[in-house]
Amino acid sequence: MLLYERVAATLRAQITRGTLRAGERLPSVRQLAQGHGVSTATAVQTYLQLEREGLAVARPRSGFFVRAATPAAPAARLPRRRAPGEVDNPALRSVMELLARSDLLPLHSATPAPDLLPRAALTGSLSRCLRRTSAAALDYAPPQGHFALRRLLAQRYAQVGAEVSAEEIVLTGGAMEAINLSLRAVTSPGDVVIVETPTYHGILQAVAAMRLKVLEVPTRPGQGIDVARLEQLLQQTAVRAAVLVPNFNNPLGSLTCDADKRALVESCDRHGTVIIEDDIYGDLAWSGQRPSPLRRWDDGSTVISCGSFSKVLAPGLRLGWVAGGQWSEVLARAKFFTTVGGNSLTQLAIADYLQRHDLERHLRRLRRTLADNGQRLHDAIARYWPAETRVSEPQGGLSLWVELPGGADSRVLFEQALNRGIGTSPGVLFSSHGDYVDCLRLSCGLVWDERMDHAMRELGKMAAASSNCPSL
Numbered sequence: 001m002l003l004y005e006r007v008a009a010t011l012r013a014q015i016t017r018g019t020l021r022a023g024e025r026l027p028s029v030r031q032l033a034q035g036h037g038v039s040t041a042t043a044v045q046t047y048l049q050l051e052r053e054g055l056a057v058a059r060p061r062s063g064f065f066v067r068a069a070t071p072a073a074p075a076a077r078l079p080r081r082r083a084p085g086e087v088d089n090p091a092l093r094s095v096m097e098l099l100a101r102s103d104l105l106p107l108h109s110a111t112p113a114p115d116l117l118p119r120a121a122l123t124g125s126l127s128r129c130l131r132r133t134s135a136a137a138l139d140y141a142p143p144q145g146h147f148a149l150r151r152l153l154a155q156r157y158a159q160v161g162a163e164v165s166a167e168e169i170v171l172t173g174g175a176m177e178a179i180n181l182s183l184r185a186v187t188s189p190g191d192v193v194i195v196e197t198p199t200y201h202g203i204l205q206a207v208a209a210m211r212l213k214v215l216e217v218p219t220r221p222g223q224g225i226d227v228a229r230l231e232q233l234l235q236q237t238a239v240r241a242a243v244l245v246p247n248f249n250n251p252l253g254s255l256t257c258d259a260d261k262r263a264l265v266e267s268c269d270r271h272g273t274v275i276i277e278d279d280i281y282g283d284l285a286w287s288g289q290r291p292s293p294l295r296r297w298d299d300g301s302t303v304i305s306c307g308s309f310s311k312v313l314a315p316g317l318r319l320g321w322v323a324g325g326q327w328s329e330v331l332a333r334a335k336f337f338t339t340v341g342g343n344s345l346t347q348l349a350i351a352d353y354l355q356r357h358d359l360e361r362h363l364r365r366l367r368r369t370l371a372d373n374g375q376r377l378h379d380a381i382a383r384y385w386p387a388e389t390r391v392s393e394p395q396g397g398l399s400l401w402v403e404l405p406g407g408a409d410s411r412v413l414f415e416q417a418l419n420r421g422i423g424t425s426p427g428v429l430f431s432s433h434g435d436y437v438d439c440l441r442l443s444c445g446l447v448w449d450e451r452m453d454h455a456m457r458e459l460g461k462m463a464a465a466s467s468n469c470p471s472l
């Protein structure tokens with residue numbers, strides 16, 4: 001046995017026995033070398049070996065940590081209601097009050113913490129625009145938005161293989177306005193639309209407000225949208241539009257692969273169903289390349305592509321967009337008669353930021369932190385929550401989806417957590433008819449600290465009490 005294998009065997013045994021527990025820091029490379037009388041190179045090799053075995057994880061500037069055995073992922077579920085019907089979920093009414101609270105540890109909010117945003121650079125861009133271009137910054141923006149930013153967005157689409165022209169882009173107040181305008185452009189009350197299950201509650205509220213009927217297509221942990229089921233639904237029912245989040249959807253964080261994306265665009269095209277794609281998380285892959293938006297496989301005749309800077313620059317800037325393809329004129333008109341135009345200062349400042357700063361560099365750091373947080377939440381769940389708890393394995397995005405054992409009700413846990421100053425998002429918020437009572441969503445966007453560890457321990461105790469399983 002080689003030297004590093006011998007040291008690795010000792011640590012492995014300590015991890016297996018529970019002497020070293022999930023999430024705990026392992027000795028530094030120097031300590032390990034000294035403790036075992038080996039060179040630092042051997043100590044490094046030891047940790048690389050444990051990393052390969054999935055027993056250790058390196059954290060930038062913090063060292064190596066024990067990695068929890070990966071809990072099983074929740075299984076995909078079929079929606080309870082199979083016929084098209086209006087959204088009927090009273091729980092959705094509570095979201096606004098929940099998001100208005102500033103006194104909670106915001107594990108309920110799928111947003112990057114302020115410390116993870118490029119605040120100084122954005123402040124610089126905002127004040128530069130006010131100083132140098134105040135006439136334009138204080139005037140109405142053109143209805144479609146300032147061309148400089150639309151052109152930069154078209155360039156970003158080109159980088160991921162999608163042909164989108166600056167002329168067809170309309171700047172909006174976030175992705176939510178983009179989705180609302182799109183629904184308004186292509187649907188009428190009573191039309192049937194497809195949404196994923198589980199899906200983001202904002203999409204459900206937009207669909208409900210327009211009195212549309214929904215059909216739900218399962219989106220599967222780790223695999224994304226069930227394209228075969230989608231095709232089946234399209235064959236059975238006339239569906240006007242599908243609002244989909246193929247890249248790192250909220251709440252599962254799953255990614256639909258390229259082959260399935262292409263198939264679903266073809267399917268919708270064949271059935272005359274418009275896809276309203278919400279690509280708000282596309283830039284937040286936890287590893288590997290940024291995945292393509294659906295527009296890569298469409299020329300603007302089937303797919304309307306919506307995006308936003310909320311999850312990568314700052315949600316408070318309220319800047320999103322819609323690349324409307326054949327509907328771009330209708331969308332521009334709708335933007336004009338609803339709000340005249342968008343926020344001029346923000347549009348100019350983001351264009352300035354994109355020209356002066358390296359967005360990719362910021363994204364690399366943000367993606368690393370989110371992936372690290374995802375791992376830490378996994379570790380904390382393995383350590384503090386009931387053993388049968390299931391957890392999604394997100395490939396990107398900002399959230400983790402947790403399934404409680406024993407059919408526990410996450411609304412009870414939600415209320416108890418609120419009393420302790422901790423926010424969670426109960427699973428019932430993510431379906432049109434209140435499914436997923438035993439699930440909850442946690443945010444990966446916070447900065448990890450003692451408070452987070454404590455909150456995860458507290459939540460673990462509550463989860464154990466509500467599911468009658470011992471916490472670990």
Ligand SMILES: Cc1ncc(COP(=O)(O)O)c(C=O)c1O
Binds near residue numbers: 249320
């Ligand atoms: C899938 C999805 N779409 C849209 C939004 C809202 O985006 P915006 O702030 O750009 O309106 C969110 C926010 O959580 C989201 O998760």
